[in-house]
Amino acid sequence: MTEPAGARLEGVVCRFGRVVALDGVSLEVGAGEAVALLGHNGAGKTTVMKLLLGLVAPDAGRVLTLGADPRGEAGWRARARVGFLPENVAFYDALSGREVLHYLARLKGVPRREADRILEQVGLAEAADRRVGGYSKGMRQRLGLAQALMGRPRLLLLDEPTVGLDPVATAQFYRLLDAVREGGCAVLVTSHVLAGLERRIGRAVVLRRGRVVGAGTPRELGRALGLPVRIQVEGGDGARLETLARAHDARLAREGAGWRLEVAAQAKMAVLRALAGDASVRDLHVHEPTLEEIYAQLSRRADETEGAAP
Numbered sequence: 001m002t003e004p005a006g007a008r009l010e011g012v013v014c015r016f017g018r019v020v021a022l023d024g025v026s027l028e029v030g031a032g033e034a035v036a037l038l039g040h041n042g043a044g045k046t047t048v049m050k051l052l053l054g055l056v057a058p059d060a061g062r063v064l065t066l067g068a069d070p071r072g073e074a075g076w077r078a079r080a081r082v083g084f085l086p087e088n089v090a091f092y093d094a095l096s097g098r099e100v101l102h103y104l105a106r107l108k109g110v111p112r113r114e115a116d117r118i119l120e121q122v123g124l125a126e127a128a129d130r131r132v133g134g135y136s137k138g139m140r141q142r143l144g145l146a147q148a149l150m151g152r153p154r155l156l157l158l159d160e161p162t163v164g165l166d167p168v169a170t171a172q173f174y175r176l177l178d179a180v181r182e183g184g185c186a187v188l189v190t191s192h193v194l195a196g197l198e199r200r201i202g203r204a205v206v207l208r209r210g211r212v213v214g215a216g217t218p219r220e221l222g223r224a225l226g227l228p229v230r231i232q233v234e235g236g237d238g239a240r241l242e243t244l245a246r247a248h249d250a251r252l253a254r255e256g257a258g259w260r261l262e263v264a265a266q267a268k269m270a271v272l273r274a275l276a277g278d279a280s281v282r283d284l285h286v287h288e289p290t291l292e293e294i295y296a297q298l299s300r301r302a303d304e305t306e307g308a309a310p
């Protein structure tokens with residue numbers, strides 16, 4: 001039997017009084033997959049996590065957490081295999097990191113030695129016996145991740161896990177996540193920090209005002225939006241590059257001592273072949289659309305559609 005998806009929403013509507021937090025949302029996070037849930041403040045990201053945790057019920061549609069309704073009996077059992085890192089994680093400041101984890105280990109029925117192993121895994125072994133009150137923001141986030149990792153979760157829900165982390169700590173955090181994901185865990189992560197995120201996740205789901213406005217790999221999303229691929233050219237003969245740009249409907253501009261070509265994804269290989277065969281070109285750098293560009297374009301389109309609506 002194939003493993004059920006880590007998380008699945010089918011046509012979910014969720015209201016809080018008159019506020020429609022989610023309006024027909026469908027998404028899936030498979031085992032061993034990392035999906036970024038993106039969107040503006042109030043787009044509905046945390047509500048998705050609350051639904052998957054069984055903390056709120058949908059008004060319509062279906063929610064499945066590790067294959068079960070999170071508010072049903074089987075769902076409560078499945079909850080033991082769900083790790084959650086809330087946006088603002090709080091601990092008892094008077095306890096040490098190790099004491100916090102040992103306490104939570106007892107609540108979860110996890111052996112203490114697993115808690116100690118996880119402290120090492122998240123890079124807190126040295127600080128484990130210091131009071132949490134003296135931890136830096138990054139250390140608190142690591143402890144938050146440690147508690148989410150206890151009990152060998154099959155689904156990890158991480159709400160803004162990299163807030164306050166410096167670039168090195170962020171990279172370490174995502175490396176750790178890679179290891180967990182490669183072990184078959186499904187990971188759903190929200191983030192407002194889009195820079196470099198495309199390298200760290202498989203797919204992205206973009207919410208806007210409670211609706212999915214884009215879903216897919218960064219490459220699929222970039223293609224669907226018609227975003228160009230940027231080619232930086234070192235060296236190169238201006239006249240020849242202009243002819244090449246015209247032939248492929250590309251945009252050519254100077255960039256530093258070289259040039260920048262913006263080409264449609266379909267024309268990329270033809271342009272690259274031509275450039276590679278041009279002896280005046282010293283080097284090439286190819287940049288696919290970033291998640292930041294994709295997100296900006298999706299927001300622009302949604303603004304236009306909403307502006308055009310009666």
Ligand SMILES: Nc1ncnc2c1ncn2[C@@H]1O[C@H](COP(=O)(O)OP(=O)(O)OP(=O)(O)O)[C@@H](O)[C@H]1O
Pocket residue numbers: 016017019020021039040041042043044045046047048
């Ligand atoms: N318990 C609640 N009572 C009333 N309204 C709520 C409640 N929880 C969420 N909402 C509303 O639902 C909408 C979606 O909120 P949600 O917290 O899911 O957004 P978000 O995308 O996580 O935002 P952020 O990026 O700011 O964390 C917002 O309009 C919010 O005000």
